[in-house]
Amino acid sequence: MSNGIKIIRTWKGWTTIENGPIYEDMLINEVFPTVKRNGVDGLEKVSISTKKMNDEVEFFLVLQFDSIDSVKIFSGENYEKAYIPDNAKRVLKRYDSKAEHYQLKGELFL
Numbered sequence: 001m002s003n004g005i006k007i008i009r010t011w012k013g014w015t016t017i018e019n020g021p022i023y024e025d026m027l028i029n030e031v032f033p034t035v036k037r038n039g040v041d042g043l044e045k046v047s048i049s050t051k052k053m054n055d056e057v058e059f060f061l062v063l064q065f066d067s068i069d070s071v072k073i074f075s076g077e078n079y080e081k082a083y084i085p086d087n088a089k090r091v092l093k094r095y096d097s098k099a100e101h102y103q104l105k106g107e108l109f110l
Contacts, residue, residue: 006044006104007071009063011082013095020057023091024048027061031085035074042070056093064104071101 015023032046045064050057065071068079075083080098089095 005067007065007068008102008104009061009065009071009099010102011061011063011096011099013059013061013084013088014056014093015059015091016056016093017052019091019093020050020052020059023057023059023088024050026088026091027059031088034085040070040074042066043074068101075099 013023027046027048032043035043042065043063044066047062049060049062051060052058063074065074071079075081080101082095082097082099084092084095
């Protein structure tokens with residue numbers, strides 16, 4: 001299914017300071033393991049970055065897929081729509097309604 005063009009999907013969400021660790025744990029131990037169990041084999045890598053602000057934590061997620069077809073398996077035909085399970089919505093304060101998509105051109109490890 002892969003055409004050799006890897007896709008990077010980015011998305012941001014925000015929690016309260018208190019919910020930051022809860023959401024991070026949820027991503028690592030529930031959300032993405034469930035995605036893989038549900039057959040999204042083309043999801044190759046997930047990076048979770050955070051930035052603590054005055055009264056909230058910003059989460060910046062970077063997902064790497066092996067193809068746009070795998071993104072569609074993950075998120076549906078309307079793949080730009082953010083994928084947020086209901087349990088995650090309960091701990092998020094706000095979030096981007098859409099994800100951004102890029103073609104991966106290369107990685108440099110220096």
